[in-house]
Amino acid sequence: xxxxxxxxxxxxxxxxxxxxxxxxxxxxxxxxxxxxxxxxxxxxxxxxxxxxxxxxxxxxxxxxxxxxxxxxxxxxxxxxxxxxxxxxxxxxxxxxxxxxxxxxxxxxxxxxxxxxxxxxxxxxxxxxxxxxxxxxxxxxxxxxxxxxxxxxxxxxxxxxxxxxxxxxxxxxxxxxxxxxxxxxxxxxxxxxxxxxxxxxxxxxxxxxxxxxxxxxxxxxxxxxxxxxxxx
Numbered sequence: 001x002x003x004x005x006x007x008x009x010x011x012x013x014x015x016x017x018x019x020x021x022x023x024x025x026x027x028x029x030x031x032x033x034x035x036x037x038x039x040x041x042x043x044x045x046x047x048x049x050x051x052x053x054x055x056x057x058x059x060x061x062x063x064x065x066x067x068x069x070x071x072x073x074x075x076x077x078x079x080x081x082x083x084x085x086x087x088x089x090x091x092x093x094x095x096x097x098x099x100x101x102x103x104x105x106x107x108x109x110x111x112x113x114x115x116x117x118x119x120x121x122x123x124x125x126x127x128x129x130x131x132x133x134x135x136x137x138x139x140x141x142x143x144x145x146x147x148x149x150x151x152x153x154x155x156x157x158x159x160x161x162x163x164x165x166x167x168x169x170x171x172x173x174x175x176x177x178x179x180x181x182x183x184x185x186x187x188x189x190x191x192x193x194x195x196x197x198x199x200x201x202x203x204x205x206x207x208x209x210x211x212x213x214x215x216x217x218x219x220x221x222x223x224x225x226x227x228x229x230x231x
Contacts, residue, residue: 001030001031001032001085002028002029002030002082002084002085003028003029003030003032003084003085003086003087003116004026004027004028004029004039004080004081004084004085004086004087005026005027005029005034005086005087005088005157005158005160005161005164006024006025006026006027006081006086006087006088006094006157006160007024007025007026007088007089007094007153007154007156007157007160008021008023008024008025008093008094008097008098008153009021009022009023009053009056009057009059009151009152009153010022010053010097011045011047011048011049011050011053012050012052012053013093015096015097015100015101016100018047019047019097020043020045020046020047020070020097020101021043021045021070021097021098021101022042022043022045022049022053022057022059022064023040023041023042023043023057023059023152023153023154024039024040024041024043024073024077024098024153025038025039025040025152025153025154025155025156025157025158026038026039026040026080026081026154026157027154027157027158027160027161028080028084029087029161029164032164032165032168033165034158034161034162038154038157038158039076039077039080040153040154041068041073041076041077042059042063042064042067043064043067043068043069043070043073044064044065044066044067044068044069045064046069048061049061049064056151057151057152057153070101070104070105071105074101074102074105074107078107081110083113084113085113085114085115085116086110086113086114086115086116087115087116087118087160087161087164088115088116088117088118088160089117089118089119089133089156089160089163090117090119091115091116091117091119091120092117095110095111095115098110099111116164118136118160118163118164118167119131121167121168122136122167125167126139133147133156133159133160133163134147136163136166136167137159137163140162140163140166142159142162142163142166144159147159
């Protein structure tokens with residue numbers, strides 16, 4: 001099963017008030033485990049970045065001025081997402097911005113796909129406790145030290161993938177044995193089954209060890225249970 005952990009940075013909190021995306025980061029997961037394949041893009045918002053937003057993500061007007069606009073990266077983004085489910089922390093926020101940007105360039109919305117909101121999961125699992133990404137990192141012992149000064153969409157999506165794995169039960173779902181599929185097909189160790197051996201494995205006990213064991217068991221008496229296990 002392919003999923004994509006996704007995060008965005010923006011110029012504000014409301015797309016309908018004229019705020020725009022400035023960064024998108026995404027991490028591919030197969031059977032809940034990150035594969036190492038990522039997507040990352042800075043975006044020119046065609047507007048100024050307010051001070052409040054800059055203090056969160058550190059992306060200013062000068063840095064973003066030569067970056068591509070959303071219309072220029074939309075195809076690459078949609079290709080990376082494919083038809084996979086999305087894992088997002090506070091999904092309403094990020095989906096609202098992505099769908100607004102898609103709507104403004106007359107592209108299909110993402111509303112029909114499966115979206116897992118880790119914020120909602122955390123609030124159900126730990127009612128009354130802080131459910132921010134930082135709070136969940138502290139709860140699960142995930143290193144988020146690189147996030148202390150500035151948020152970044154790719155960094156946050158990588159952290160989110162780890163938080164998501166813990167929220168659904170840690171590494172127990174497949175014991176981190178998932179392998180990267182070949183040629184774009186899905187595969188996991190769940191599909192592997194051992195075949196019959198060509199022959200019996202050779203014994204690992206030497207003749208001397210077997211003789212010593214049998215001599216010891218022979219001295220335990222006729223009714224000793226271990227007499228059934230002579231070598």
